[in-house]
Amino acid sequence: MLAxxxxxxxxxxxxxxxxxxxxxxxxxxxxxxxxxxLDMDPKCLMELEQRAYYPINEYSDKETRNNxxxxxxxxxxxxxxxxxxxxxxxxxxVVLDNYYLFLESFLERPPHKRGSIQKEQxxxxxxxxxxxxxxxLYAYLKPLYxxxxxxVSEDTGYGTVRTDIFLDSEHxxxxxxxxxxxKLKKLTEEIEADMVHYSAEHIYFFIYDKEKIIxxxxxxxxxxxxxxxxxxxxxxxxxxxxx
Numbered sequence: 001m002l003a004x005x006x007x008x009x010x011x012x013x014x015x016x017x018x019x020x021x022x023x024x025x026x027x028x029x030x031x032x033x034x035x036x037x038l039d040m041d042p043k044c045l046m047e048l049e050q051r052a053y054y055p056i057n058e059y060s061d062k063e064t065r066n067n068x069x070x071x072x073x074x075x076x077x078x079x080x081x082x083x084x085x086x087x088x089x090x091x092x093x094v095v096l097d098n099y100y101l102f103l104e105s106f107l108e109r110p111p112h113k114r115g116s117i118q119k120e121q122x123x124x125x126x127x128x129x130x131x132x133x134x135x136x137l138y139a140y141l142k143p144l145y146x147x148x149x150x151x152v153s154e155d156t157g158y159g160t161v162r163t164d165i166f167l168d169s170e171h172x173x174x175x176x177x178x179x180x181x182x183k184l185k186k187l188t189e190e191i192e193a194d195m196v197h198y199s200a201e202h203i204y205f206f207i208y209d210k211e212k213i214i215x216x217x218x219x220x221x222x223x224x225x226x227x228x229x230x231x232x233x234x235x236x237x238x239x240x241x242x243x
Contacts, residue, residue: 005030007169008079015072015079021056024068028052028075038147044082051078082147092171095144096206096236102140103240127240130177133208134164137175141165154199161197172200178211187213188224195228204234212239 003026005011011034014027028048035045054071057063107125111117127133138150145167152166165173174194176187191205205224207214214220214237221235 003027003030005034007034008082012076012079015076018068018072021064021068024052024072031075038149040147048075048078051075092167092204093234093236095141096173096204099137099140099206099236100238100240103136127177127208127210129179130164130175130208133177133206134175137173137206138165141167141173161194163198163200170200171202171204172198173204173206174198175206175208177208178213180211182211182213184213191224195224195231195233198231201230202232202234204236207235207237209237209239214239 003014003023005014005027011027011031015024018024018027032045032048035048051074052071054064054067056067107122110119111122127136134150138148141148147168149166150164152163154161154163163172164175167173174191176190178187187207194205195203209217217237217239220237224235225233
């Protein structure tokens with residue numbers, strides 16, 4: 001029967017319990033399909049194939065089994081290497097808190113005089129809405145979390161919700177950007193609804209308060225963090241100086 005791989009941890013558990021070559025091939029087949037759903041770089045799939053290869057000794061079942069076990073171990077090690085890109089709470093919060101340093105360096109720091117990028121070009125780039133924030137935030141996070149995906153739909157059983165940035169099954173980011181017409185009540189209503197809808201244990205609300213409607217960011221964070229039982233709610237607020 002074909003293995004059903006739904007996560008890397010699940011694949012590792014299956015690989016540790018491999019009984020024979022048929023089991024191994026079944027796991028690999030399902031694992032390939034799972035990795036493709038993550039939009040993995042083709043080089044990653046090629047690396048998987050290289051690590052999964054093992055020679056078969058037609059004269060010695062014992063040696064073939066040893067080679068199979070070694071291949072399974074290599075695949076497990078590779079999956080663990082990939083998983084090191086999964087976030088830890090403290091690390092991710094530091095990264096999100098430092099987002100504005102990225103914007104300042106990218107948009108406000110004068111480019112090199114000998115470069116082709118002109119200061120006027122950077123000045124023309126303005127954040128207008130949450131789609132702009134999401135685009136830049138995704139680009140900022142992708143090198144740190146290679147498995148990150150944007151706009152991932154999830155069937156909750158009572159409807160479909162779309163995660164702005166999906167890091168893994170337990171860590172998602174919902175992006176908010178305030179606007180002229182938005183009242184604080186509207187922002188809080190959106191956050192409270194999203195808290196319930198997402199199934200992930202760790203939900204990060206990345207609020208780009210362009211219009212500075214949050215008068216007391218620390219009080220706002222304290223109000224909503226850890227509000228929903230069984231979930232960790234994290235509030236990250238940026239109130240830009242220029243953009």
